[in-house]
Amino acid sequence: MSFVRDDLRPVQRRTALLLALCAAVFLVLLGRLWTLQVIQGEKWQRLAESNRLRRLPLEAPRGEIFDVHGEPIVDNRPAFQLLLFPEEIRDREESLRFLIDLGIGDEATIRERVTRALRTSHLPSIIADNLTWAQMAAVAAHRSDFREFEVHQTTRRSYPLGPAAAHLVGQLGEVGPEQLGREDNLKPGQLVGRSGLEKAYQNVLGGTMGNLVVMVDALGRQVSKLSEEKPLPGKPLHTTIDAGLQRAAAEAMAGQVGAVVALDPHTGAVRVLLSQPAFDPEQFAGFLDPGYWRELVGDPYKPLNNRALQALYPPGSTIKPLFAAGALADGARSPDDTVFCTGQVQIYGHPYRCWHAGGHGRVDVETALEVSCDSYFYYLARDVGLERLASWAHTFGFGRPTGIDLPGEISGLVPSDQWSRRARGHKWFAGETISVGIGQGPILATPIQLAVAYAALVNGGYLVRPHLVPAAATLPVPTGLPAVALTRVRAGMERVVNGERGTARRLAALGAPRKAGKTGTSQVVRKRDGVKWRDLPWEQRHHALFVGYAPAEAPTLVVAVVVEHGGDGGSVAAPIAGQILAHAFGGEVEVGTGADGAEEKPLATPPPPARGNHRGSQ
C-alpha cells in the first residue's frame, strides 16, 4: 500500500450513481408488485381459483314412473360410468388401446367418443356407461397407468316392461343445443326425454343436475372435495297405465305389427298404449349404440313410430257404429228402417260389393252392425252424402288430435271436397262417398282416435280427452248424441259378440262379463275373388281392426286393436282384444270357435315376414 492518499471521489461519485440506479430499479419492482397484488389482485385470485377448482357435473336421478296400481313402469338402478378427464391423458394411443381392450365398443366408436371428449377440453366426459364388474376391476387395476379414467357411480333407467312400454315411456337422449338455450335448468350432457312420457313430463321427471367442486393439484389429482351441490332428483310420475294389462297386450300382439289402445270410456284414462314392433328402451338409457340406432332407423317396420298416435289406418267397418249413431241421431235412418242385402248393390251405375258374397238378406241397423253388412252403409252413404258422413266423423273426434298428453300425435283425415281439390287436385267423386260409408278410401284415423270415438259411443255421448296422468284429464265434452240412438248402436255392437251371426262371436266364449265391439277389415289392395287373405303376401293383406268394450251393460274399458296387414278383423284383431279384455275381467279366450268356418286356425295369426326381407308396403 502506498502512503499517498488515494483520491476516491470519482469512485464514490460512480458508486452513488450505481446506488441511484439500483434504487430506481427497486422502485419499479415495488410498483409492479403493487400492480399485481393490490390493483389486479382479484383477477389473479380468480385465475388461481380456476387453476385449482374443478367442477364435476352430478347427474340427477330421473323420477320413476308408476302404473295405476303403483307398479313401476320405469325404474332407476345403480350403474357405473367411465369418466374421461382429457387433461390427464399422457399417451392418447395407449389410452385408446386400453379402452378397446376393455371391451366397451369397437375401435371406431371409441375413437369418435374420445375425440369428442377432447374437444370439451378440461371437463370430464362420459366415455362408457353400464360398466360390468370385470370392467370396473380392470379400470381400478390400471389406475396408476391411466389417471385419466375414473369410475363414477350414477343411476340409470331400467324398464321392467321392456319393449312392451317402449313407445309409452319414450326415449332419452342427450339434450340438444337449442333446447339448452331455451331452458336454463338443463346442463350440457344431460339426458332428457325425447319422446313419450319422458318427453311430455320432462319437467316433472327430470331433476336438476348437481355439481361437485373438487380441489386438484398441478397434476390434476383430486386433493379434496370442496363443496357438493347435490343433484335434485326428479319427481315420480303416477300414470293411469295398467302395467299388467300393457304386458298382456304385448303378449297378445306377439309378433304382429300394429297398435293397441285401451282406456276408461268415462274419464279417458289410458290403461294400455302399445305400438309394435318396438325398440329396446334400455338402449336409450345411456350411450346409444350407433349400430342399433341405424338398425332402428333403417327398419322398414319403423319401430320408432308410435303407431297408437302416429299411424293412420282406414277404419274400415269399425266406423259403422259411428255412422249408425249419426244417422239415428240426425233422423237419416230410423231404427226400424231396413235394407235388403243381396251381396252387391248398384249405385251410380257401379256395383258395390258387400263382404259377404251371399248377402245378408233383410237387415235393420242392429243387424247391419252385427253382421257388418256393407250394403246398409252403402245406401246410407248415398242418401246422406259426404258432408254429413264427415260431420258424424268429426262428432266422434276424427280429423283432429285427441289431445292425449304425449308428443307427436297426428290428426288423421276426414275428407271433404275442398280437401280433395287442395290435396289431390281434383274434385270429390260421388262414388268415393260410398266407400267412405264403410270406412274405406280417404278416411284415416289413429288407434287412439278409434278408442276415443268408441268411448263416446258407450259413455252416453261424451268426448273424453285421453290422458296418461290424472292431472291431464279434462271434463268430457258432450257430443249431443241422443241416448236412444246410442242404445241402438250398443245393442248392435253387443250382437257382434253375442249374436248368432256376429262377426266376433268367438269372444262370447269369454263368458261374463258380456263383451261387445265391432270388427273391421280395411283393404290395402282391392279385394280379389276367390283368394283367401291367408294366401296373399303379407304386405297386401288387409288391416285387421277390432274395437271392443266390457262389461257390455256398463263399460269400464274400451280396447282398440289394429293389426297391420293382419288379414281379418274378426279372426285376428278380435281375439287379441279378447285376450286383453279377458286379462282385465277374467276368463279365457277359447280358441277354435271361429266365425269363418272350419279352416280357421284362430290365434295362429301369421306373423309378418322376417325383418330384412321385407321391402315395405306403406
Added chain:
Amino acid sequence: MSLRQLDPWLFGAFVVIALCSFLAQDSTAQALNSPGFATRQLVWLLFGAGSMVLVGLSDYRVWARAAPALYAVSLGLLAAMLVFAPLRAGTRSWIGIGPFGGQPSEVVRVVTILLVGLLAAEHRQRRSDLAGVLRLCTVVAAPMVLIALQPDLGVSLTYLPILLAALWLGGLPWRVWVALLVAALVLAGAAWLWYLKPYQRERVLTFLDSDRAPLAAGYQQRQSRIAVGAGGLTGRGLKSGTQSQLRFLPAQHTDFIFAVWAEETGFAGAGLLLAAYAALLMRIFLIALAARDRLGAVVAGCVGFWLAAQTAFNLAMVLGLAPTTGITLPLLSYGGSSILATCLGLGLAQSVWRLRFANV
C-alpha cells in the same frame, strides 16, 4: 475487534431476509413434501451468518493479498470439475467430500471480486487503459466461461454484474462503453446461435411474446404471476397458498421462492422483504462510499452491484418483467453454496465498514 464495529443495519436486514427465507422454505417444504428443506436452509443461514461475522472481523486487505493464489486454485478447480465432477441434473456444477458438498462456482465469485478489487487498487488514480480493461475482462470471463461449460448459465450470468461494476467504478471513456456494448451484442448473438439450448431460446421468445406458448415455456411465468397476484394485500396465509401448495408453481424452492412468499404473505410481506433487500443493498453501497481505500470501495461496490443485479433480475422474472433464466434470489432461494457465497460477500462489506477509519 468487536462485534460493535460491524454495521447493525446490514446485519438487521440480513436477519429479516433470513427469517423470511426460513418461513418461505418451510412453506414449500410442506408443498414439496420434503420437510428437511427448511431445516437445512436454516442451518445454512446460521452458518452463513457466522461466516459473515468472521469475515467481517477479519481484514479484507489480507484476503485481497491472497486473492491471486485463491483465484488460481479456483480456476484449476473449475477446470478439473469439467472432467471429474459428477453429472447431476445435466451439469457438472457440484462436488462433494463425504457428507459435505456444494457448488464452487458460487464461492469463486467472491474470489473474483477480491481479485477485481486488487486490480482496481493497483491502477489507483489513472483512468483504466485498454490493458487494464482487458485484464479485468479476462479475470471475470475465465471463471464465467468455465462455469458456462458446466453448463450452468444461471450462475455464469451472475458474474456479469461484477465485470460491469468494476469497469464502471474504474472509470471508462464513453467510447469504450460503446465498444463493449457492441462486443456484448456480438457475444449475445453468438450465444444465441451456438450456446443456448432450444428450451432456453424458447424462454426468451416466450417472454417477448407471452402468447407464444401458453402451456410450455410460458406456463412457469404465468403460474408465477398468478401466485404473486393472488396474494393480494395481506396474502393467503403461510402454508396456505394454493399455487405453491398444489404445486402449480414451478421450481418454487429455488427460482420462484419469492412467488411463494408473495402469495402467502401478500403485498404486506412481499413489500417488507423488498424493503429489507433494498436496505441491505443500500447499506452495501453506503459502505462502498465510506471505504477508506480504493480496494474497499471497489470490493463493496462489486458485492453491492452483484447482489442488486441478481436480486433485481430474479424479482423481475418472478413478477413477469424478465425471461426465466434460472437466476436465484440471494439468501431466499434454497441452497447452501449460494447462501455461503452471499454471506462471504456481505462479510467483506462488513470488513470494509469496520476498517473504514483505520489509519493508513
